[in-house]
Amino acid sequence: MSRQNGYSKDWSAYWASGALTSLPQDFRANYEGEIAELWKDQCDGLPEAPRILDICTGNGAVALLLAQCLEAAGLSGQIVAVDAARLDTGQLARRWPDLAGVLERIEFIGQQPFESFTPKDGAFDLLASQYGIEYCDWAAAAERAFSLLRPGGRLAMINHAPDSSMLETMRAEQRDYVVVDDSQAPKLIRRWLEGSLSLPDLQQRLGRAEQVLRQALKRKPSPLLEQVWRSTAQIMRGSARELAAHRTAIGEFLDQVSAGAGRLENMLRVNEAIERQPAWTDVFVDAGLEAVSEREIVYQGRERVGCARVFVRPD
Ligand SMILES: C[S@@+](CC[C@H](N)C(=O)[O-])C[C@H]1O[C@@H](n2cnc3c(N)ncnc32)[C@H](O)[C@@H]1O
Missing domain, CATH: 3.40.50.150 (Vaccinia Virus protein VP39)
Structure with missing residues (x-):
């Protein structure tokens, strides 16, 4: 590039x-x-x-x-x-x-x-x-x-x-990241970790996120959506005590999701640059x-x- x-x-x-x-x-x-x-x-x-x-x-x-x-x-x-x-x-x-x-x-x-x-x-x-x-x-x-x-x-x-088949896989994965983003789950969980959202508020607002992810998964299986959906469902139902014990792991999971999105964006940009030139x-x-x-x-x-x-x- x-x-x-x-x-x-x-x-x-x-x-x-x-x-x-x-x-x-x-x-x-x-x-x-x-x-x-x-x-x-x-x-x-x-x-x-x-x-x-x-x-x-x-x-x-x-x-x-x-x-x-x-x-x-x-x-x-x-x-x-x-x-x-x-x-x-x-x-x-x-x-x-x-x-x-x-x-x-x-x-x-x-x-x-x-x-x-x-x-x-x-x-x-x-x-x-x-x-x-x-x-x-x-x-x-x-x-x-x-x-x-x-x-x-x-x-x-x-x-x-x-036009490689890998590009197709990448584009499909990017669509999954768009669903994750639209669900708002990572954003809401991050706000709870940072202290700007209470646990009851988080759990209540995750209801819609969980639904968005579940419906997307019904339409098409995806390891990413499956992982985010499972984590969202666990956080929604977890007790304050359980979630406090897993704060670090939850933060790491969010970092992983965000790094995955960045890595994919990089690959797609390089592919697009090659397509243009x-x-x-x-x-x-x-x-x-x-x-x-x-x-x-x-x-x-x-x-x-x-x-x-x-x-x-x-x-
Ligand atoms: C798609 S991965 C390929 C990795 C490996 N060659 C493979 O086939 O699985 C692209 C790699 O290029 C690295 N990279 C990107 N820009 C670079 C640069 N300017 N110098 C060295 N590495 C770079 C990234 O950190 C990433 O590990």
């Missing part, structure tokens, strides 16, 4: 949950199928001890896939993974104990915007980015990618693409990279999930 990303707080909250991918409804554990295959292919032709950088890594989904490929090929090498959000690798290893060993192969650097990333050791053989670099300032990120690659090095990406990847050529390939990724032979592109830095 052509502006600095203002959603790092929302992404930090999301990655702190230990999720591995940014699209948990589509990919609960790590990305697989055609997406994983693409990253496996990128391990071909790398030197014995390659230096790899995963840009906008999140909780390291792509870095992990690449580390697993290197391990399977018996290659050493170094994998660095950067993201503007705060990353908690301890929490990640606890949530995914089977991955603890491979996670150790990755050097995670959180709170690091890619546009200003300066590595301590030299250039990279491979820059990887999945639903990532398009979240940066495009021109600045392209220049940084060029300067971080060794001559002959590759930039491989899977980018959001217009389909030639956005020209910035990589302008920065001095050569376009090698471009193709659509179709997951399980039916879902369009993005566009795979490879650029090289000429020798």
